[in-house]
Amino acid sequence: MNTSVTRNDSNITFPIRHFQESDFPALGAFYNQVAEGRRVVFWWVGESHNWTNVYCAFDGDVIIAKGQVETFSIVPDHAEPSAKHRIFFNLKTLPEYANDTALFQAMYDVLHARALELKAGLPTSHGTIFGFGNFAEEAENTAHFADRPEFFLLKKQYRMCRDLSDFEQNQPAQPELPAGFEWRTFDTLTSEQATDYLALDLEIWPETPIGAERLNEIAARDHWRMLQIYAEDRPVASLMYWISDGETGEIEEVLVREPYRRRGLASALLARSLHEIHARDCEDAELDVEAMNENALSVYKAAGFAIETEEHRYATDL
CATH class of the missing domain: 3.40.630.30 (Gcn5-related N-acetyltransferase (GNAT))
Structure with missing residues (x-):
């Protein structure tokens, strides 16, 4: 999977592709900058079989955004009709791209498309929700999605x-x-x-x-x-x-x-x-x-x- 995004304030185009093994050094540097001095919900990429669910945006050899999708729970057929399968995503950017709406939208689009592929393999007995979770400190990141009319508050919890x-x-x-x-x-x-x-x-x-x-x-x-x-x-x-x-x-x-x-x-x-x-x-x-x-x-x-x-x-x- 390969796509691209044009940054809001320039004609620079950043490629978006699946994570691969050679990206581990860049991923480590990315995590250190994203998590420096604060708590963040950050998913690790897991084993290679999971990398079809992991997407990165690049500026040269530098990861500027990473997104990941996971089927969080599959509802058994005999569960309450109101229960829904849950697919979650995790999307992080470098701090200097925290307000880059074009980057967020492009990353969200590929995550949403992958979620639809995962949903197609789930039992049809129940519906499916697509969600994310962030710590309170991640207000800017949360606002990119929480302010959209289609998203609703699922729950608040304490760590x-x-x-x-x-x-x-x-x-x-x-x-x-x-x-x-x-x-x-x-x-x-x-x-x-x-x-x-x-x-x-x-x-x-x-x-x-x-x-x-x-x-x-x-x-x-x-x-x-x-x-x-x-x-x-x-x-x-x-x-x-x-x-x-x-x-x-x-x-x-x-x-x-x-x-x-x-x-x-x-x-x-x-x-x-x-x-x-x-x-x-x-x-x-x-x-x-x-x-x-x-x-x-x-x-x-x-x-x-x-x-x-x-x-x-x-x-x-x-």
Whole structure:
């Protein structure tokens, strides 16, 4: 795929093409400039099989913009009719191109076209949305899309962090489960375990289920582990974590079935995960929580997590 864009204030034309292996040095330089001194949502390009979803705009040998598309979740046929498949994109430019609307539009056009190709391979039982997420610090980038009438606010969520440097002095007690509950842990995911987990996730998030593909992608990450609490021989609470960049424990999907809430199960999951993440010599642990979920916020703050930043997600129907 090759195309081009003419910059707003000149007749200079910048080529846009798929990422390729020889671009890694330029990609490293691009990331350093984009992320310098602030938090940004930046997707790494992944393995070579994913590069058909990655597009870069160039000025000579310099990457001036990078865009990427990913099928985030595929809704199972039996999910709620209102649930939708989710395809997300991530688009970043060098700081000096932050207001280059022609560049943003050209990059968005190729990402949107690729998203339509991905949508064609999804089940037709449910609709599809096309969205993105940025931290609050990325206001200029967000405005390029959020100000368009077709985009709507999908949700706001907090990024929370638990500093583990003082963990030895301020660690939560090792969790003890109430009578009738037991721990089960998984370092690999069998088809049976995946089926049980997807049923739990769909029960709790009927309109935004994680989907099998997304679950498998997360389970393939470095040092992935699933902690679950069982009662009556079925999972009633669950948490996943993995290690990012060798130093941060990423916690995701803290789930508790409705009849088993308010029994300390979420706190037990968090406490055990923090002990295990600290034992892996991580500097901190992070997680996301919807801004309106006051109950979860209270549990996370009690476990020592503090709000680091806010992420805004927007989407449009595809």
